[in-house]
Amino acid sequence: xxxxxxxxxxxxxxxxxxxxxxxxxxxxxxxxxxxxxxxxxxxxxxxxxxxxxxxxxxxxxxxxxxxxxxxxxxxxxxxxxxxxxxxxxxxxxxxxxxxxxxxxxxxxxxxxxxxxxxxxxxxxxxxxxxxxxxxxxxxxxxxxxxxxxxxxxxxxxxxxxxxxxxxxxxxxxxxxxxxxxxxxxxxxxxxxxxxxxxxxxxxxxxxxxxxxxxxxxxxxxxxxxxxxxxxxxxxxxxxxxxxxxxxxxxxxxxxxxxxxxxxxxxxxxxxxxxxxxxxxxxxxxxxxxxxxxxxxxxxxxxxxxxxxxxxxxxxxxxxxxxxxxxxxxxxxx
Amino acid sequence: xxxxxxxxxxxxxxxxxxxxxxxxxxxxxxxxxxxxxxxxxxxxxxxxxxxxxxxxxxxxxxxxxxxxxxxxxxxxxxxxxxxxxxxxxxxxxxxxxxxxxxxxxxxxxxxxxxxxxxxxxxxxxxxxxxxxxxxxxxxxxxxxxxxxxxxxxxxxxxxxxxxxxxxxxxxxxxxxxxxxxxxxxxxxxxxxxxxxxxxxxxxxxxxxxxxxxxxxxxxxxxxxxxxxxxxxxxxxxxxxxxxxxxxxxxxxxxxxxxxxxxxxxxxxxxxxxxxxxxxxxxxxxxxxxxxxxxxxxxxxxxxxxxxxxxxxxxxxxxxxxxxxxxxxxxxxxxxxxxxxxxxxxxxxxxxxxxxxxxxxxxxxxxxxxxxxxxxxxxxxxxxxxxxxxxxxx
Numbered sequence: 074x075x076x077x078x079x080x081x082x083x084x085x086x087x088x089x090x091x092x093x094x095x096x097x098x099x100x101x102x103x104x105x106x107x108x109x110x111x112x113x114x115x116x117x118x119x120x121x122x123x124x125x126x127x128x129x130x131x132x133x134x135x136x137x138x139x140x141x142x143x144x145x146x147x148x149x150x151x152x153x154x155x156x157x158x159x160x161x162x163x164x165x166x167x168x169x170x171x172x173x174x175x176x177x178x179x180x181x182x183x184x185x186x187x188x189x190x191x192x193x194x195x196x197x198x199x200x201x202x203x204x205x206x207x208x209x210x211x212x213x214x215x216x217x218x219x220x221x222x223x224x225x226x227x228x229x230x231x232x233x234x235x236x237x238x239x240x241x242x243x244x245x246x247x248x249x250x251x252x253x254x255x256x257x258x259x260x261x262x263x264x265x266x267x268x269x270x271x272x273x274x275x276x277x278x279x280x281x282x283x284x285x286x287x288x289x290x291x292x293x294x295x296x297x298x299x300x301x302x303x304x305x306x307x308x309x310x311x312x313x314x315x316x317x318x319x320x321x322x323x324x325x326x327x328x329x330x331x332x333x334x335x336x337x338x339x340x341x342x343x344x345x346x347x348x349x350x351x352x353x354x355x356x357x358x359x360x361x362x363x364x365x366x367x368x369x370x371x372x373x374x375x376x377x378x379x380x381x382x383x384x385x386x387x388x389x390x391x392x393x394x395x396x397x398x399x400x401x402x403x404x405x406x
Numbered sequence: 407x408x409x410x411x412x413x414x415x416x417x418x419x420x421x422x423x424x425x426x427x428x429x430x431x432x433x434x435x436x437x438x439x440x441x442x443x444x445x446x447x448x449x450x451x452x453x454x455x456x457x458x459x460x461x462x463x464x465x466x467x468x469x470x471x472x473x474x475x476x477x478x479x480x481x482x483x484x485x486x487x488x489x490x491x492x493x494x495x496x497x498x499x500x501x502x503x504x505x506x507x508x509x510x511x512x513x514x515x516x517x518x519x520x521x522x523x524x525x526x527x528x529x530x531x532x533x534x535x536x537x538x539x540x541x542x543x544x545x546x547x548x549x550x551x552x553x554x555x556x557x558x559x560x561x562x563x564x565x566x567x568x569x570x571x572x573x574x575x576x577x578x579x580x581x582x583x584x585x586x587x588x589x590x591x592x593x594x595x596x597x598x599x600x601x602x603x604x605x606x607x608x609x610x611x612x613x614x615x616x617x618x619x620x621x622x623x624x625x626x627x628x629x630x631x632x633x634x635x636x637x638x639x640x641x642x643x644x645x646x647x648x649x650x651x652x653x654x655x656x657x658x659x660x661x662x663x664x665x666x667x668x669x670x671x672x673x674x675x676x677x678x679x680x681x682x683x684x685x686x687x688x689x690x691x692x693x694x695x696x697x698x699x700x701x702x703x704x705x706x707x708x709x710x711x712x713x714x715x716x717x718x719x720x721x722x723x724x725x726x727x728x729x730x731x732x733x734x735x736x737x738x739x740x741x742x743x744x745x746x747x748x749x750x751x752x753x754x755x756x757x758x759x760x761x762x763x764x765x766x767x768x769x770x771x772x773x774x775x776x777x778x779x780x781x782x783x784x785x786x787x788x789x790x791x792x793x794x795x796x797x798x799x
Contacts, residue, residue: 335525335527335553363526363527363529363530364527364530365525365526365527366525366526366527366528366552366553366554367525367552
């Protein structure tokens, strides 16, 4: 990723806001619907100013009915619009499953290519906000499991903007996960006139290393980078990969890195069991087995409902100390 | 046999309502089938002739199994198409990807005297480096053998191993094989001596420029390479010891100079021959050289244009090479390696001047030629170049 011309420092919230506005400007078919997205400008102010710019015909507040909103989005997409649907918390993706899994993901295939569903679901993931068990989950594995849905999870303002633009321009349904705890993270992006997009299936090599590969998604990228920094102080050279897309997945970078370092930890904030980490670990096992010096390790959220108690909640998410500890175990075994 | 209920595995054929060979229209009642719940009449899905009926009333038929065909007139039964997973397990999933880049590498478990715990990478390296893991395991405590343990024994860096797998395989061509044979033969049989000296090319270059200014067409212009051929041919007539072949117990010294000129190709080299080069003028040599080099690069040389040379000239000056020693082209006893013309400070009457110098190296078969003879050849050659007027006659 080139940072030479990146001249403005903005937050992920601003980056997403810019991507939405620039795409709505570019293509009048792009519209935005969701709970509190218009008048309230989003519970996290992601849609700040969008109503003023584009008017109530292109940004619509909806009732609290995720199944309904998503169904409307699929219908809009099938009939010529390019809707962005906000599902305020990904915990409520559970309510949208029929529209996503059985309709959005399959319409292009089952109609023999006659209908497309250029739909983007923007949704929030991540624990740490003291929001309890129903507003803190990271359910990206649920949708990544379904062929026909693409899944993206940015970790920086630069990536968030470039990836959301790619998602909006794609003619297939994309589920776009934003981590609510990382919304205020700042990073450099180019001036608005300097157009860029980030393709699906391209991971980002955040840091090069020789001893171990830390594969991370979204909120866990920062954890991995901090862990790598700490490990570096102790003479352990850790490589960090930000996966960015789950489907499609950048097998090439994963396998190449695993072959180089021989050890991998996969870190994702979804529940550890039956999750994203297991899938990534399997890809590495299948393609790089004879280059591995230890079993690929998974680190996900603890397999419990996310506790409301802050002390307990923090225990359930992979953290820097945990990554450092597991790395050392792998190196010492 | 159609599936009529979600939980149905088989259908019992009750009766055919049309007979084998009868014409059937789409929608006609074709046969009756009994499920757990009911007897149902099945309509013909298309129009055609009922053929190859393979189920009889009373048969329990798995759903999906073909029990007859509806064919158009003249149509034959399609080749058997299997949709069952039992027949063709391979189509049910991706084949296992190759685990290593090299197809020769097979990961056979070594014969280990006891069961050894080792990482996959360690195991692979042990096979590649031919290291016995069971011997290694006794030196380690309770942990599994890792790659680093194997590499310590093999004393090979990981980088070397990565490089080992990263190469392109190029089939050896006929030409490459011929070159290999000849240079080995030469290297084994002919003990070479190599002598180098520098030639001041100022006069020669200014003569070439004068010559070329007078030429009407670009084809008749000459280059250093043709001057080289001319000078070498002339010099060889005065030093027949270098213009010869060593064959068994005889040295054949030739009066005529058949000058081989090495021409680089995409992969390999050819040595076309200028016949009787000693008789040729500059212009003639240049024309001859252009034609030979062109045909050599297109691999269109005639048989009589290759072989039978009495001396070989190899010029790498165009690549900026200053000095090198070519390998003798047997049975010849001499080969001249020519470097680039390069401006070089030289002492002239107590002052330093820049002069265009060209280094030439004579490589001679010491069985036939001694150092002094080779040195004398070089001195004459130097003189020929530095007083070049006769070359342009």
